[in-house]
Amino acid sequence: MRPSLSRRVPAPESPNRLMTAFRNLRSSGSRRLIHLVETNPTRCGFSYDEVGIRRAAADAGILQYRPDPKGSLDARLAVQSYYRDCGVEVHPDRILLTSSTSEAYSFLFKLLCDPGDQVLIPKPSYPLFDVLARLDDISLAAYPLTYRHETGWHINLDSLYDAIGHRCRAVILVHPNNPTGSYVRATELDVLEAHCERFGLSLIIDEVFLDFGANSKDMSQRSTCAGRNRVPTFILSGLSKICGLPQIKLGWIVASGPSDITDELTERLEWISDAYLSVSASAQAAASHLIRHRKHFQRQVRMRIEENLQTLAEEGLVPLRGNVYKREGGWYALIRLESALSDEELACRLLEEVHVFVHPGYFYDIEAEDPVVVLSLLCEPEVFREGVRRMVGFLGQWAVGSRQETEGQKIRR
Incomplete structure (x- = not known):
């Protein structure tokens, strides 16, 4: 007879599309995977005593x-x-x-x-x-x-x-x-x-x-x-x-x-x-x-956050109608993107096509008219910059393809 189990603990579920793709890439050892939501500070290149x-x-x-x-x-x-x-x-x-x-x-x-x-x-x-x-x-x-x-x-x-x-x-x-x-x-x-x-x-x-x-x-x-x-x-x-x-x-x-x-x-x-x-x-x-001795770590984090925020400002999100939400503290950046894709679809496409892992806003119950993605500002600067560049490149190509499709539909009419 099957034992009785507590309802507090849910039955195991299959991972969703995003997490399945992430686990497959990580287990394959792909060097192209860019993890833009890494928040484990011990894996982010900080120095410790x-x-x-x-x-x-x-x-x-x-x-x-x-x-x-x-x-x-x-x-x-x-x-x-x-x-x-x-x-x-x-x-x-x-x-x-x-x-x-x-x-x-x-x-x-x-x-x-x-x-x-x-x-x-x-x-x-x-x-x-x-x-x-x-x-x-x-x-x-x-x-x-x-x-x-x-x-x-x-x-x-x-x-x-x-x-x-x-x-x-x-x-x-x-x-x-x-x-x-x-x-x-x-x-x-x-x-x-x-x-x-x-x-x-x-x-x-x-x-x-x-x-x-x-x-x-x-x-x-x-x-x-x-x-x-x-x-x-x-x-x-x-x-x-x-x-x-x-x-x-x-x-x-x-x-x-x-x-x-x-x-x-x-x-x-x-x-x-x-x-x-x-x-x-x-x-x-x-x-x-x-x-x-906590200030030694905290100074490094503040410098890292400022450097990665500067990358977001420099890498061309604004021309793609990307908007970084006003941030008062913490380790995350929230970015709203004008796109016909949902935030889940956008996160999946970024991972599957350019190997960049971000969190879709719905993970955190963020509700917005346009898709929102969440990035960690703790990532090592070179990793963060490369990930943002790939993300901008993908969004630019998608925007061009979307405009061409719209123009084609107008011509056919």
Whole structure:
């Protein structure tokens, strides 16, 4: 008899056309494949303090097991120093370490929701939310981010208000958003806190990309939301992005809010964490060194992003009616292209015909009249430039072919 399986985990599905073509090219070892959505920083040519990282992770203290559901005090003090550098003082007792931001989300879903309860997420956003919600038996409802060419992305606050159902328990903000790169504005946060206060909701604010803002005179929108006390607020971050080390599995939650409830929330989080104790001793031992030296990696990323954005500006997208969306932060570039092709068809054709791998906008629930493709700005500059050149060449040939077909149809008439 076939065993009974949980409905949380879907049955295996065949990969779609885009991923099938990508896997075939990659497995063939094709040197022509250009991966323009590579976001693993350890594969993007950045330099790391290899000796220092190895030494920090090999601390003699890791040979003794000292379980603490919040995480080691030394590691939490290192996280505290990170927020002090951001201009905010957080108490180490309000910090709880996790093995990843994904695990932090799961802990918070367990803390705030019963099966079937609802959490609001931004749209566009990263598709991992669907998986995490399914695994914790909660439902998601989306609130839209709308785009204006002059001012960029904004939260549609009216739609967010309408999306709050009777089983809603929390609102997720991504600051800055992935992949739009838009920060939450102070005025938006004030309105959201008022809604949360009125309906008894908590705020979950993902700040993993906080340190990677675009050059701008207005830095006020880019400050951390840690330490806000109007409503229960949970800030998420970790070493994966701020240090470019996703393999050193260390994330964290910073809890704040009204004093009469925050102590209880923190104790309940500890109870959840105590059942897992998932953060390795070596990751906690290395935290102080890695956080203290994060600026070396972050400077490289900022220079890389600026260089790749300059490539986009130089390589002829504008004559092909390509429009790079306004970016405030993060690692991605969103490009809108005037084309009769859907974003899925366009991504497939780019991969199949010129061996350039991009993400179609629908991967992130981006809705637009014209196709949108998503590129990583972490790619090595020469790889990025070659990929953009191939993309521009393909779009130019397609546009010429499309015009010739249209003119031929007119002649036949």
